[in-house]
Amino acid sequence: MAERYLKREDLAKLIDSVCSGEGLFVGPKMDGRQVVYAPISAYKDIVFDYIVPRNSFKEFLFPQTEVIARYAVHKDGIDLQGVKAESPEMVVFGSRPCDAASVASLRSVFTWDFVDTSYTEREDRMVIMTIACTDRDEGCFCSTVNLAPDSVGGSDLFLKETLEGGYLVDIVTDRGRTFVERFEGIFSAGGADVDIKRIADVPRLKGVDVKKIKEDLRDTSHYDNDDLWAGLTRKCIGCGACTFVCPTCHCFDIADEGSALEGERRKNWDACQFDHFTLHASGHNPRDTQYKRWRNRFMCKFNFYPNKFSSRGCVGCGRCIRVCPVGLDITEVMEEMSGR
Numbered sequence: 376m377a378e379r380y381l382k383r384e385d386l387a388k389l390i391d392s393v394c395s396g397e398g399l400f401v402g403p404k405m406d407g408r409q410v411v412y413a414p415i416s417a418y419k420d421i422v423f424d425y426i427v428p429r430n431s432f433k434e435f436l437f438p439q440t441e442v443i444a445r446y447a448v449h450k451d452g453i454d455l456q457g458v459k460a461e462s463p464e465m466v467v468f469g470s471r472p473c474d475a476a477s478v479a480s481l482r483s484v485f486t487w488d489f490v491d492t493s494y495t496e497r498e499d500r501m502v503i504m505t506i507a508c509t510d511r512d513e514g515c516f517c518s519t520v521n522l523a524p525d526s527v528g529g530s531d532l533f534l535k536e537t538l539e540g541g542y543l544v545d546i547v548t549d550r551g552r553t554f555v556e557r558f559e560g561i562f563s564a565g566g567a568d569v570d571i572k573r574i575a576d577v578p579r580l581k582g583v584d585v586k587k588i589k590e591d592l593r594d595t596s597h598y599d600n601d602d603l604w605a606g607l608t609r610k611c612i613g614c615g616a617c618t619f620v621c622p623t624c625h626c627f628d629i630a631d632e633g634s635a636l637e638g639e640r641r642k643n644w645d646a647c648q649f650d651h652f653t654l655h656a657s658g659h660n661p662r663d664t665q666y667k668r669w670r671n672r673f674m675c676k677f678n679f680y681p682n683k684f685s686s687r688g689c690v691g692c693g694r695c696i697r698v699c700p701v702g703l704d705i706t707e708v709m710e711e712m713s714g715r
């Protein structure tokens with residue numbers, strides 16, 4: 376039995392409570408014709424009928440751009456001041472299980488050889504309220520990467536929609552329990568006799584085996600088969616959209632903006648799909664063609680990441696498939712690689 380019950384209309388009180396304490400309430404909201412994760416200040420703005428928002432919510436943990444230091448040159452020297460990242464309390468309502476799972480992937484990379492506190496302090500204050508998926512589209516393939524429409528990993532609270540329009544709430548983490556206890560009047564006890572909506576069925580992609588892909592990509596004859604990669608990815612125009620919407624892509628660049636006398640140092644999203652991403656100052660570029668850049672992204676997801684970390688490089692959200700302007704489908708490459 377679920378530990379708590381949340382009425383849909385009580386979300387209004389939750390939003391008010393979080394926002395009045397200067398917290399940020401993030402949830403699914405319309406942006407033009409698409410649903411996105413965005414800050415929400417009013418219950419009426421929440422969208423309840425969606426599969427997966429267009430963006431991931433990584434931008435609230437790892438902003439597209441942020442100032443990390445300011446510098447000023449004086450006659451006596453240089454002032455360099457680090458800028459502490461803002462980390463307000465954040466509540467993500469309506470996360471999908473794939474997105475909740477992706478947070479462990481981001482944490483792996485931001486705490487690996489250096490602990491990036493601008494990331495960890497934000498994540499440590501984020502409460503993730505995931506809703507189990509009751510629908511899917513052709514882009515979803517979470518089960519193929521060993522997740523499911525009701526996977527709880529990465530969530531603090533796990534919600535299942537009821538037929539009457541509320542949510543059964545499972546408490547997954549201590550952070551989730553503290554949150555529920557803080558808003559005791561909003562999360563009521565029980566929910567014993569309430570029927571839940573049917574969880575979506577996301578079948579595994581036929582013939583795709585991520586373990587085999589990981590092992591086979593170690594075989595350099597696959598890696599070095601330039602004709603294979605060029606053929607599979609020839610459509611790619613290097614726009615980088617797949618990386619920006621991907622919940623696990625995390626590459627960034629550091630750039631100084633301002634004059635020679637004063638300015639700020641920024642951390643900006645970057646993408647391995649851009650031609651200058653690996654361009655050396657000498658003019659040499661080790662990934663000098665698009666297929667090499669695309670191969671790197673695939674290797675990162677299915678070989679580098681799973682070999683280095685216990686978390687996933689890909690959570691099967693399907694965003695990169697939906698957003699790609701030329702219809703390059705990562706699952707087709709997974710199929711090809713599984714057959715080799």
Ligand code: SF4
Nearest residue numbers: 611612614615617699
């Ligand atoms: S979205 Fe498509 S075209 Fe753009 S970089 Fe990614 S794979 Fe290439």
Ligand code: SF4
Nearest residue numbers: 621689690692693695
């Ligand atoms: S690679 Fe594509 S399917 Fe996998 S997590 Fe990133 S956007 Fe989602």
